[in-house]
Amino acid sequence: MELEIIKYKLQKYVDGESSLEDEKLLHDYFSGDDVAAELIPYRDLFTGLGELSTREDPLLEEALMDYILETEHREKTTYRRLWQTVSGIAAILLVALLVINYNDDKPGWKDTYSDPEQAYAEATLTLQYVAGKYQKGLAHLQPVRKLNEATAPMSTGFGLVNKGFQQIENLDRMNEKLKNE
Incomplete structure (x- = not known):
């Protein structure tokens, strides 16, 4: 492969514009033995990324799902309690206002005859x-x-x-x- 093509694809990778094919090509190039001397600092980057992508931890997925479900349940419980508290306060205020308003509207009985x-x-x-x-x-x-x-x-x-x-x-x-x- 030409060194210029590899440099061009590496520049696209650094800029975040590379495709999956370009990244696979770079990974294959840096995994090989004939890497140009000026590109050797990038070798560890691509070989390390390759190792990370091939390593699988079966417990990691389960732990992530447990964390997501637990966090989601905790948020639902928090929102439910908050909603119940706000609803309760609103109901109490409504009843209090109705009672106060009802008692204020009643005029007192006045006797028309004193005898x-x-x-x-x-x-x-x-x-x-x-x-x-x-x-x-x-x-x-x-x-x-x-x-x-x-x-x-x-x-x-x-x-x-x-x-x-x-x-x-x-x-x-x-x-x-x-x-x-």
Whole structure:
């Protein structure tokens, strides 16, 4: 191989612009015995990288996975606790604000009468007024009461007819079930 090509590929490697093929070519060159004297300082770099890439530690992968899973679990637990704490504080503040606001909105009861006898007399008058209006409203319903009394015997007769129709409907349903089976 020409020394110029190796120098060019080495410069691309140092600049971080080399391809995997270039790196393999450089590794093969520096692993051989015929390395130019001016490039000997780079030999240890490429042979050391080659040794690192071929060495495998089976426990390393397992240890890394354990570390990742443990760290991930620890972060989830931390975030969950933080979220629960913040949610709890927010709920407490919301309840406290609602209680304070609810108690502030209630006006105090004020008595309209200071004398209990006067209050009793006024309540009696009000209830008599309401009772009078109620009786007056019921007076308009007298014709309806007479109509209900007149139709009472008919409703018992219709009750027997309705009961008979109900039994016929039950028989029809049973007949349909038997046909379907």
